[in-house]
Amino acid sequence: MSEYTIKPYDESYIEKQVEIGNHFAQKWITYGQSSVEQVKQAYSRDNFDPETRLYCFKGNEMVGYIGATIQETEEEKIKRAQTRLAFVLPGHEEAFNLLWNELVEVLKKKEVAEIHTPQTKFHDNYIELAEGLGFSKLRTANEMFVGKPGKMTKLDLDVEASEYNHETDAEELKEIFFKAYENFGREGIENYVNRMAENENLYTKRSIKRDGKLIAFCNAGRTANEGYGQIQTLIGVDREYKKYAILDVMKNLESDVENVMVFLNPSLPLELDEGEDFVSVGFEKTAAIDIYEKKL
Numbered sequence: 025m026s027e028y029t030i031k032p033y034d035e036s037y038i039e040k041q042v043e044i045g046n047h048f049a050q051k052w053i054t055y056g057q058s059s060v061e062q063v064k065q066a067y068s069r070d071n072f073d074p075e076t077r078l079y080c081f082k083g084n085e086m087v088g089y090i091g092a093t094i095q096e097t098e099e100e101k102i103k104r105a106q107t108r109l110a111f112v113l114p115g116h117e118e119a120f121n122l123l124w125n126e127l128v129e130v131l132k133k134k135e136v137a138e139i140h141t142p143q144t145k146f147h148d149n150y151i152e153l154a155e156g157l158g159f160s161k162l163r164t165a166n167e168m169f170v171g172k173p174g175k176m177t178k179l180d181l182d183v184e185a186s187e188y189n190h191e192t193d194a195e196e197l198k199e200i201f202f203k204a205y206e207n208f209g210r211e212g213i214e215n216y217v218n219r220m221a222e223n224e225n226l227y228t229k230r231s232i233k234r235d236g237k238l239i240a241f242c243n244a245g246r247t248a249n250e251g252y253g254q255i256q257t258l259i260g261v262d263r264e265y266k267k268y269a270i271l272d273v274m275k276n277l278e279s280d281v282e283n284v285m286v287f288l289n290p291s292l293p294l295e296l297d298e299g300e301d302f303v304s305v306g307f308e309k310t311a312a313i314d315i316y317e318k319k320l
Contacts, residue, residue: 027082028080029081032078039060044112053249055108077091088110090123091107092105092130094134105131107127109153139318161314162314162316164313164315166313167290168311168312170283173275173280174278179264183268184234185233188229194217194218198210220256228243229243230243232265234265239261242258251281251282252282254285267305271305274306286302
């Protein structure tokens with residue numbers, strides 16, 4: 025008989041869940057753990073299904089958990105679940121399969137047809153664990169590039185760089201966004217730019233101008249991993265100006281972090297080009313985040 029017990033969701037478990045998640049966030053540069061308040065807020069939404077959160081205990085101690093989200097695909101008319109697989113503390117590896125098996129039973133009852141999980145070589149042995157459960161690689165979702173401030177190339181352009189001013193730069197920035205991402209809609213772009221301006225978790229927001237006109241923008245924010253920053257937004261009217269914006273941000277990060285990462289989707293032509301641009305200024309493509317799939 026197993027020493028472990030699987031329990032259903034209870035709000036009182038969230039604090040320990042976040043603590044376990046932070047254990048992984050501190051060593052996985054591609055994973056960021058939400059705060060207790062952020063998790064509570066997410067779980068208070070109408071689309072949260074508590075039956076898809078399971079927790080493993082040894083005695084009174086929580087040693088692991090697993091979660092999934094379920095979506096019904098419009099084209100295929102099937103239910104698909106997404107999960108990171110179970111997070112379990114060292115020394116409690118048995119809990120991994122116990123949580124997985126219980127989740128599968130829950131998903132089958134909800135008529136889920138397939139499960140996706142995002143994995144990368146930076147996630148310890150999770151690719152091997154996923155393959156052991158019957159997952160196989162479906163596609164690459166993102167590619168990760170890493171650069172070191174102070175070790176970038178140089179690019180001389182007749183432009184001016186300054187810290188972003190929301191009052192003077194916002195409207196021009198929104199127009200550049202709209203031309204590049206029309207499918208987001210003007211309201212979506214407006215909301216994105218406004219939220220970005222209010223984001224206090226950013227190291228820097230840089231505007232690149234020529235003859236007083238905004239031509240490129242780039243920002244970088246903090247991550248859960250010490251020594252790492254992340255470029256979150258890059259936009260511009262052409263690739264050379266975007267390269268300059270990258271280099272300007274990297275220069276401004278020299279005293280803050282040792283490494284800067286960016287994630288790009290190679291299936292999008294714009295981001296495929298940006299990957300080439302990041303490499304051209306000194307970044308290195310270090311890993312891919314792949315989607316693995318299992319049919320139920």
